[in-house]
Amino acid sequence: MQEVRGVVARGKGAPVEVTSVLVPDPGPGEAVVSVRACGVCHTDLHYREGGISDDFPFLLGHEAAGVVESVGSGVTDVAPGDFVVLNWRAVCGACRACLRGRPWYCFNTHNAAQAMTLADGTPLTPALGIGAFADKTLVHAGQCTKVDPAARPAVAGLLGCGVMAGIGAAVNTGHVGRGDSVAVIGCGGVGDGAVAGARLAGAARIIAVDTDPRKLEWARGLGATHTVNAGETDPVEAIRELTGGFGADVVIDAVGRPETYRQAFYARDLAGTVVLVGVPTPEMTLELPLLDVFGRGGALTSSWYGDCLPSRDFPLLIDLYLQGRLDLDAFVSEQIPLDDVEAAFGRMHAGDVLRSVVIL
Template sequence: MPQEVRGVVSLAQGKPVAVETIVIPDPGPGEAVVQVQACGVCHTDLHYREGGINDEFPFLLGHEAAGIVESVGEGVVNVAPGDYVILNWRAVCGQCRACSKGKPQYCFDTHNATQKMTLASGQELSPALGIGAFAEKTLVAAGQCTKVNPRVKPQVAGLLGCGVMAGIGAAINTGGVGRGDSVAVIGCGGVGDAAIAGAELAGASTIVAVDRDPRKLDQAREFGATHVVDAREADVVEAIRSHTGGFGADVVIDAVGRPETWKQAFEARDLAGTVVLVGVPTPDMMAPELPLIEYFGRGGALKSSWYGDCLPSRDFPALVDLHLQGRLPLEKFVTEEISLDAVEDAFEKMHRGDVLRSVVVL
């Protein structure tokens, strides 16, 4: 039978979120109902509230989540009731042209639950990134559930569902950072710090963190930055070069996603170096004009990182194991634990730069 639970909903663009009664249907074929244990407050949720993703209000927010599978629908074989899972928004289809080429991390046809969760009135909800996990329970496609070691706390496990995975993957999967490489990361929020942690994990010898907030630069050191650059006071490109032997970094990661930071990343890389764009630009932003000879003369690669180019079934369990071994400090990303009723306040703290991650604990 359908269940009623509490969930955080954005009813209209730019308006404060509200805790509403959500109706969760029984799982249909290929679906699962998950009891959410924890869910991080990501900037993408705020983008949904502000209408920056689309206008399909009302939204059931939340997507960086971990929890326990409660029930599954017909044909589900990858998870079973009682499994401890991280939710992901890349449910690999296995049949699209990317999957057919053996590149499921780029799956072009990822899927969500077929049925809709609703408000008590019957109005259909749009779940953020197909997940909607600021709720006591949520309905997802079974492929959005990735089993991991149950020893990891849900407060940190769920963060791999989006921002932390995006940053670590930008460094390791997209940027291909290896032992002895030099890396620069522009923007030291949650994704940027995760990219720093990923670069350290991969064995980078020099990691330069760039930001305009001294608090964030201090945090970046905790995740492995060997040098920091205050963008308010220094020429970012020259500062990165000065910390990399005058040449520029092997890999520069733009975790901001603005034309000016992308240009800095382009100019701060070494010859044959790699630029990775993982910060998400808004639709109105245009790439900076540069002479075409600059693209040719510098060589290397300019890449965009989608969800850290991750394959959840491969990457989530591996990163959880690294955390449990003490090699990946996921706990450092959690600034505070809050209730469902405090999500709107968490958005305000995010605006002010007061938190790295607020995590809803249920």
């Protein structure tokens, strides 16, 4: 058992606090990871606001990279000293999705069996089974993906959630190909990841849509060929105009609201693809004319975590970063200490940053 510092949300809407966290020694199949960096993601704010569950207190943080400190019995894929990116979909290898060769849909992903606790023994719920706003965290060993240690922890950790979700939405789910036209609605961390993914895939035209001029500039820096300010013009008409009147081959909704989904639906070409990667809230509903769904053809699909397979995708993307072909550095707006997480939530909510990254 070790005592470390961690960022804890004790109640709905209450400011987070840095407090003592007890981390057990790893049991069978588990690993203790010394966290080097962890991105501040909207999902952590959703946890604090009670939007994920009411299993308070939460140990926040999940978009992380670090070094394996110790492992429990039966662990063979990682060892102490390995530089790893943490993931929240450690595939089981035995469920119906895994057995059908689709492990990115795994229905039985692994987390650590033991609980980290507050100093008084109160069990903590780790965000997405990770809890990495802490000096050290306990995870299932399958949540550790070994990558090249030459990568900066501040950028490597971003693959643990938002950037991977965006890149995967374009590459894995949307199957963007060379010469395709792509529109991305919403240019935060996930949307800009989709822009970067479309660029990697060789899209000829990448149209970034947002209402914030700052976010549109970030998207252009990551590979958008055109930008549309949806606060000033109809994005559906603008996307059609930029694609010869037809609409984009792939439209990615990185916002996850009924109005943005409708825009994505009508901004795609006939037989085009809509990818929903922005996460809706439970009360949201959508109504579309069924004849339009039938008549426009194509595919309407959702992207869970960018349909990624961490063991395949994380090392590949880190290699592309080290080759200078994927500018992960552009996603890091600021590096902050652990004590600045609450203030970083405010900057993120205001749209002042693409990603704040906690350095430990």
